[in-house]
Amino acid sequence: MFELHWPAAFLLLPLPWLLRWLLPSAPVRSAALQVDFLQRLGQLPTSVSSMPLTRRRWFFVLVWLLLILASSRPQWLGDPLPISISGRDMMLAIDLSGSMEYEDMRLDGEQVPRMTVVKKLVSDFIAQREGDRIGLILFGSSAYVQAPLTHDLQSLDEWVDEAFVGLAGRETAIGDAIGLAIKRLVAEPAESRVLILITDGANTAGQITPLRAARFAASEGIRIFTIGVGASADQSLTSGIQDPSINLDEGTLIDVALASDGEYFRARNSADIQQIYQRIEALEPALRDSSPRRQARPLYPWPLGLAMLISLVIASVAVYRRRHAV
Template identity: 45%
Template sequence: MSELSALTFAWPWLIILLPLIWVVWWWLPAGPQSAPRVPFAEAWRSAAGAASWHQMLTPRSLILLLVWLCLVLAAMRPQVPGERDDILLSGRQMMLLVDLSLSMSINDMRVNGQQTDRLTAVKHILEDFIPGRQGDQIGLIVFGSQAYVHVPVTPDLAMLTQLVDEMEIGMAGPRTALGEALALGVMHLDETREARADDERVIILLSDGAQTIGNVFPREAGIFARDHNITIHAIGFGSDDGGPGGSPSDIDEPALIAIAETTGGQYFRARTSTDLSAIYAAIDELEPTDSQQRFVRHARDVFYWPAGLALVLLLGMGWLPSLWPRGRKEVP
């Protein structure tokens, strides 16, 4: 009963089809006797010759009218509320920019006591950071010699975490197009911006080197982000000596500091995976989720209720010969 009280129709305008059966009955001429027997047409042609409405409202004509009503209701696509889905919503959209140049393969990080490369350490920290941002919409841009959107801004953080795990060193090329990655992040956030005045958009940039390719300079990209009201938190990543057999870090710290300060963000230096974990905790403090729990109900189609009733009525007419006499009286 509660579902019926919440019944709605997706296409209510199809109610205009309801009088169609009377239009057909009134205008459709009787076919030749040799024509195939059509129960609907015969029933209503028989009713057309009746002398009064009382004679027209026979059991079979009433049932056919009810069948037509059920079919029209089914065509109107009746719906009832479906299962409740709880969602967390906030005004923050966040884009992660991850450097996948060849230098991310340097083994100068430790994760769970094991020596590992920089990208593995980044994945390990992101897989803890992302699930804690429930209510935010987060995307992922990877960059090397070129930058591209690996994951568009999405509230599906489980899917994002899975795709973070699938990142590979060199998949975007061996070099570092830092400025182009930033510009792409700004443009993508601007395209997906929600139509609310209180939305907050953030870019978290993680790079272990300086720009080596690209037509957009990092400082110019920082100004571009500032003009679009986007905050950038920049993280310079990698040990100072490059680890066992490595070389000193070539992070362009002045550029990263300038980018962060231009947009009102902060610059962080991560020399170990522990540093990186602490930095993401600090970003959580700077950019709290501040989300509100809401819920949505997806409509559930129930067109099969009236359609099923129409089928039962037609089958019932076939099982009751008294409603379908083999012959019909001719009306003078």
């Protein structure tokens, strides 16, 4: 579909004629020098005005029309693009410490390690955040950024799937993970500063305590949602372990969430995982842009290029006739 992005440019169309009408005419000066061979000079061929004046005027009119058309930014609109989702920039921090390999949870009726359930949670969450920018932090004994904030959610999902227990060490540096997320989020708009931290243990490594990092996050307007992973004692599926989540420091995770105006969730089974996902989606909804968009292909280079070509031809003809006038 053809469209003029700035149709108001056509209001400039009468400008040359308006200026010609308003501005005074150039004064006509009589010749100050009389020569005896003036009659012979009058018999020489003219240099530039050999082209009829009316024809030259139409060329100038055409150039002006092409310039106005180019200024109106003509464009060809393609098929409608999918409605974009915009708004949230968030970081995901995933615990890869040694305890994440405990097989104390069920997924689709099968006994699986905690890490498998976490990957399922994160994968489903990412799939529903199309249009948002999400970054990924992996932490164990230390924390590092696996992916900066990106719209490429497919690649992000692949990086989550490729993560494995022990990749960042066997301990748990929760405070360092929060601190690293703050560095990545502090430059983002205030309404987009969100961190989702998933862990199954207590802070056993790192340079900063989780609560101190959470207070600093709160001062920067960053909200932290914490998720504690692991089955409870009565749900334990792991032989020889009475309470597989005994090392889960829920008190600290709750304090971290409250200090940053976030919320704490407990993931004991796959049903909890689904409820957590729905709750986070309600707390941090994707902001949808309701205005439809189309892919626009600009067409202004064509009239602009044609105007330049015609102007070049007129100038070249004038120079050629001037040089061969005598």
